Amino acid sequence: MELFVQDTPTCESYVQDIKTQSAVERQLSIIGEAVNRFDKLSQHTILDNARQIVGFRNRLIHAYDSMDNTIVWAILKRYLLPLKTTVIKALETED
Incomplete structure (x- = not known):
């Protein structure tokens, strides 16, 4: 997911980039x-x-x-990395 927004540094640029919005929304789904x-x-x-x-x-x-x-952007910036970290740890302990 990080790759999709690496060239989109702000919420304003995200709002203007329909292609990135589409890719991000697909990945979030x-x-x-x-x-x-x-x-x-x-x-x-x-x-x-x-x-x-x-x-x-x-x-x-x-x-x-x-x-x-703006909600999508907030999710990307605030919640995605903690979720990723939790899932990685969970997968490591399930083995």
Whole structure:
């Protein structure tokens, strides 16, 4: 995901870049589906905010016309790296 926004340094530039928005939203929907599956399969690890992540994925897929780009940007900047770190740690301990 980091590659998609490496040339998009600000929320304003993100809002102006429809191609990047499309790529990011697609990746976030994939992440949401993966979190949903992970949450169902993992018996030992609970992901923080899993229900909110899945809910956001559903909104991306089903209510895309009401998506606020500033919310997407905030998710990218505040929540994606902690989620990635948690999942990596969880996968390492599940082995």
